[in-house]
Amino acid sequence: MAPALASDPVSQADTPMTDGNDDTVPLVPVDSADAQTSYQDTPDYTDSDTNPNTTASSIAGDMDGRRRRSEANHLRKSILGKKHGRLDESKENDSIRRFRYLLGLTDLFRHFIETNPNPHIKEIMTEIDRQNADSEEKARKGSSRSGGAGGERRRRTEQEEDAELLRDERRGGDTTTVFRESPAFVHGELRDYQIAGLNWLVSLHENGISGILADEMGLGKTLQTISFLGYLRFVCEITGPHLVVVPKSTLDNWKREFARWIPDIQILVLQGNKEERQRLINEELLEENFDVCITSYEMILREKSHLKKFAWEYIIIDEAHRIKNEESSLSQIIRLFNSRNRLLITGTPLQNNLHELWALLNFLLPDVFGDSEAFDQWFSNQESDQDTVIQQLHRVLRPFLLRRVKSDVEKSLLPKKELNLYVPMSEMQVKWYQKILEKDIDAVNGAAGKRESKTRLLNIVMQLRKCCNHPYLFEGAEPGPPYTTDEHLVFNSGKMAILDKLLKRMQADGSRVLIFSQMSRVLDILEDYCVFRDYNYCRIDGTTAHEDRIAAIDDYNKPGSDKFVFLLTTRAGGLGINLTSADIVVLFDSDWNPQADLQAMDRAHRIGQTKQVKVFRFVTENAIEEKVLERAAQKLRLDQLVIQQGRAQQQASKATSKDDLLGMIQHGAANVFGAKTTGSANEVSEDDIETILRKGEERTAELSKKYETLGIDDLQKFSSESAYEWNGKDFTERKKDIGVSWINPAKRERKEQFYSIDKYYRQALATGGRTADTRPKVPRAPKQITVHDWQFFPPGLSDLQDKETAWFHKEIGYKAQLPDTTAGGSTELSDREADQALEQHAIDNAVPLTEEEQEQKARMSEEGFANWNRRDFQQFVNGSAKFGRTDYVGIATEIDSKEPDEIKEYAEVFWRRYTEINDYTKYLRVIDQGEEKLRKMNHQRKMLRKKLEMYRVPLQQLKINYTVSTTNKKVYTEEEDRFLLVMLDKYGVEGEGLYEKIREEIRESPLFRFDWFFLSRTPVEVGRRCTTLLNTVAKEFETNGDGKSRGRDREEDEEVEDAAPAKKKVKNGAAQNKQVKATKGGKTGSNTSSRASTTAPKSKGRKR
Template structure:
């Protein structure tokens, strides 16, 4: 039965469960009441009263303050909504209690199952300090001991094997059936083919096997990791499992699925395709959109599966953590590999029965990250990371034993399959490393980077160089290997042109250009990945130059544009040849099987990121042979980056594919390893006097290209074979020293060759400092050396001030400065520049240039009198005033009035009242000389109008208050008929608001926050929850309505009919104030009683409404009668 219908039914608890349920419900109610009352603890403690719980009756027009306090019976509508709220509380309380019971049963079944597999799990469970875990474990041991004892005793009595054949007693059989029923002795569900509830197609055999594995985890109370290789349909397997829970196990949810933002749309589409009946909620969007989704679907529990992004989990955690989730599913689970991250801590805090992790890369760096994933899945088993690490560190003597033992530990939790094993129709991808050289420009820049830090490159600085400094050098060298135009000043220009130099100045571009021409001719489509988005900028220029149509995705691409680009590339008959992607942004959750060529322009430090990128094309649905071409700059740092990646991949193979072992390699490169990478090939670069390596001279013939391809295949095969032979012990002993060995030859530089004899270092040694990525190299990475300039230097231009209209300088000053500038140009033979503008105005701009040049030719120097006059004119303006000061002056004049210099000075920073007065006098004399002076004047006059209106409002409120000796008791407010029929505030509340307006005024900061605090501190409203729960915005709207009523009553009409308009402000605010209570809900239930009052204009029952209670002391009655006569005449 769907949960919607189930939510309408309240089951009466049995007599045996009354006590337990009442305790749970009382605790739930107390927790909810504590949450609701958190904002009013000060109020309750001050008056020593118990503030009542909030119900929908507080927005009921038939409920008065006395009825809330309990003096009269609630209306039927209030009772019905209270019953619905209590029913919802009871339902959620039962859900939470049911989840707790299910989790305890799962724990017992889980421990029994795991301990039955291997006693290794006892070591990890024993480290859990939770006493309840120890009790469960002790009870399992006790039951097992009793069974063993009975079995031995039976053998003694019956003799040997006869005991095995004896009949069970009724009590023994009943006890065994109950135990099996409680602890998972039910029949297992196994699918032999694609389930019937999968509608959009047929699941493959290995996917059905994955579904059966997930079901077996669920039936044994275990959470797991679905770690199939990318492209094997992990999303479909997960959706089919949710379908099993819904249609077979009867568990409709709720389930939470956390995914990368880029895959939200894909998950939604997959659910609609494979399991369309599942009610899916995608929690995403801006703040207002999310608020609507939370109010209309999340809070009412109107969904089965909630799909959201990692960011939304952190932003909406207050709502999500209230649910009792059946399953929490995290896609790309390596996002929580750091157990200290905000996301990992938050999802651990969510209440759920089971959890499922989905990842194509279960191990990216080390075993501690693997422990973090296991800890998220089974915190009661893997609760102590130190115990996890210590257990394996004690096993160093026998590496084979570690692999076998750890394989036993992980076998129940992790399913890992690769395409080669399960997907026979998918051809294996062919990966080729293409080794290229460096162009002449690349060699020069590579040298400059090394020369800048020659002491660090040579290792002669000892321990002085910081790791950050080495990382900066590594990054700059990698940029140089990609393209020298990534450095400022490298690209020839201005003007900057898109020409062949874009290709010929980078060896990788030469190789890419040749490769793409071949791929285009054979009808292939290409994905190009790079670490750097600026490389993609160069690729875009290249694609335009060659006429290749392309799409692009990087980290700054919006979600909607990302989806559009993928759809454009994948649509039938698409003419897009290239797809340009950054490795990190484009490597997750994208299906691009319409492409069959993948180019890795550069390698990621983490080889798993490159694998993710390759599998965008090499996945289910691919019908062609996929080729992956990785560009590697030979005899440069990229060779070492590639070797390190191969080492990490070998670790993944040992740990994930064949078992588990301890970490044989560090997460990040050490200083020595970084230094090794930097030094690799450096000596050869310094010795070269031009381009080095394949494709370095800007050209690549067909024969040369074929030779590079063949050599790349051979080098790739050698590299793979080298690491395939490395075992566990080899990886443990694998240090940076061994990276000097390649193809049987040692490239480790000898100490005397690494010395300063490479390149003479700078003569002085600078102090160590922090190095930024761009600023560090900006001064050094410049083309060419400095040469002496033979031409005489042009003298400095005369000092002049920049004239702005708001500084009110005399016009004569601009004339003198122009004359001085013209003479300076004439003296130094500088021509008049051509004014900027469109090409169609070229003739006009050339004519203006000729006039300006004529002025220069006729220019004469300033006389001494003119120079003195210039200095005097400068003093007559306001050079110290800037644009910000001017804008603040306008705002201050609008806020306080044009003559309130003290008030304006509070708005203008750094200016006192005297300076404001001096400026204001000049301003009001010359304001018409300003650009847009009408706009500036309008701002001030509009502000002054508001000031006058505010003063008038304060005067009328003071007049209203002065009419009564005791305003709170005697004040009478004249309401309009529409306001009387629709308002929900009592007369006592309105009078209190008017008195507070008289106290605090009608304009200023935090006025309504202060009034709200006064309401909460006043004993008059200690039981009036409606009034106590109003927000400052709601109070402000009500105060505006009351001010309008007072102005209408006592004003002379000026405020209501200004500029021929009829009080639009009061009409608008009254409408807003009247609509607001209609939106007031409690747990999503609208106040239908209030709707009835608004529709009919009268109370819905005989009980006096909050609005009708205003008609006291004859005031409102008289007003209503008068209005009624008017209506009668109109009829």
């Protein structure tokens, strides 16, 4: 049956209330029988158990305390369950309003909603269509009864008007709120566009829609979000709870902004070490003593078990492009949290392709955007009519995404001026650039037939980019020892030479500078340079502690600060930092992702900046950095078309292709090899600086003009092929003759002739690099699956792959090589020749795979557990040992990437085929030992529970059956042992931090406040005593209880040695034991008082 479409607002009785002091009262349903019970009434576990004044009347009180605790826990779970129930009901009402609103905007949303396989959503759509049809039918009939086609209007009756007023009254929650000035609850003035952004967020909330606030960096997205949460609290009377997830670097900034703009909102920052987080969770989070919980991405992963218990009103994610990959751990975990609405904050909503945009929309509205294939297919099917697709995408994005740029809304902020400075390389940089290219000259040439891996090309790219920054990033490049901080630090890098001239000019002009680099080791060099030039500086990189970041930012921003330079890494220093006290930004190198560079620029170019911001981007001329910059410009143009103008991207490569990397490496390589020298960078004069600045302006304008003319279709086809177009001519065909334009290495330098024998051998032995391997390289076989024994592929798969590889070797005429002695095989020549002959025989007699075998291979490749790596397998073994081989849920807690159903499927195959694993007995032994330990713990747990159930108040009445050998060496009193057994029953006989918890109980208990011996026991010593007591209790219930346990006696001997008990002096010098006397005299251990009152004060052992 279709669900009822209720539009009534949530009952006022279900909303959190405030008392006279505006303190939030815990939300308790009014119809609950336990509505008057408060969490504060829940007693401590030891309120009655550890009271030294416990009497017979408090024995019954102990049972009452446990009952009250059980009821309180039950009440807590009941309240959380009802909150989730109310939230789900509100979400259903929001879904109905959302579908009606979206379908009213455009019928395009019907296509996305109907692709959702959820039958409940289909029922809602059916009911909406039925009600719409009924409304149209009533309107049609009313029009026909009104008399003719024109239909005269008639006056409403009193009953009709009353009915309509009643409907409007019931829809009181549908009234819209529009702010025309800064709300009174915000302690400050919002700009006009920020008020418009607040109204947009309010409209989203009133229509049950989640959205993306995608304003350009520096427009106050944080303030708009805080103002919206204030609207929820003070206008809608929704106090929360809200969850705000932000980068770790911006935690303190969010806390400050809340305290500055709306201090009435109670904030909880969930961050810190394990102990601090545990305190915050117990005292603040679980008690709901907050309105907004601010935490970091890392804490979401670590504390997910606590955070997912809550029914959140809003989940807000800052820098939301972190969840653009729906397969990431953060994205998957945060989707498990239950919330009524979600808000994403990002200045870079699109970084690579349209699928990432879908991932954000799917997180916001999974009931609307539930199928990525349908989303992608919707665009790919519209290739014939590009304009229609553009218009439709714009209509789809408009309700969810608000994107504004500074130039449109913030008129008081001067536009930033970007300038690309094309810097020549120094002589040392040219030499190192040549070395890198010569080392892999075959990969650089990329000749036909070469099968160079993309990883190898990426490594070359990385090394070339390091060389463009500074040659001292390579080991052995810096002259020394002794190493000195001198002018060579400047003139050996072209970028440093230009930077040195620029900084002198900027300091004279009264400017302050931010310098960004991707490499923290570049910051090390810049730090030495600042010390050398006496520039005061601050620094932030990925290793900077959170407190040090805050101190550095405050130190740089404070009035009258003497800090001239701020050194930052692009990724660590480009998020959530306000550095408007600087007006010059230097990008020492460019990031692959242009959005990261934009984030870095906007640390200075944001609200509050009074000067014009100038951005200088260093680009090494005739080198790989020019191509990196071109690719960044392509991505920025794509973002402008898709997000800011509502255009679609159909096909975009997620990563740089191998051909693109090859084109980047080859760019400028011929010039580097052909150049004798580019001149030393220290010869750059002031006139050269002016020339570089002027050329930079010209080339920056030229690059911008080039990409302004490219449309969506041009960008989709854009790749390194554009490098073959010059002066309007297409030179693509010449690429086929790449052998003709082969890049030759630099000319060989004549070696110095040594006539001294010592010098000759010294030069001959100093090879300075890898020895070339003259043997023919083994050609690569067809792509094969790496088969590991723990993945349990069908047994015949390896044979089929070996057969296919042998045929490939036969086809290309490959001859088996003599096995290398370093491969771990036999060193005998005869054995190696025999192995070579066997391999060659297999190649000579190889036959290709038949069609049936190829199909069988493809089928077998899909039957194994290819997604199980070695780490997963090892965690499976450890989890089976820890929880037992059939506890799939428990094992799943050990394996982060697997669900219980996957583990069950794998375990069934494992226990059938474990003999196929190499050295499987080692893994079975681990599992058997773990299960044996688990059985022993379960047995001890049962025996302990059985023992304690024999007494009404175990802490006072429990009797422990010590053996005589135990009594002779006993250093713990029976009162202490009883307490340990009760604590073991409370916390379990095994668990993380068990004995630390028991030690804390000992220290907090008033029973032992004067028992120095018991208070001074370490967790290790407490653990040994607990093991002894558990064995004693278990031995008591054994059927052969008359036998003696020598193993237990040995454990007790070790325990006695560790405890080092105090001996009592007697007249004849012999030591006596009061417990032995008490036992012989017929006295029971229960009457023995605490050691704190019985030990003689002159004891040489423990001091009291």
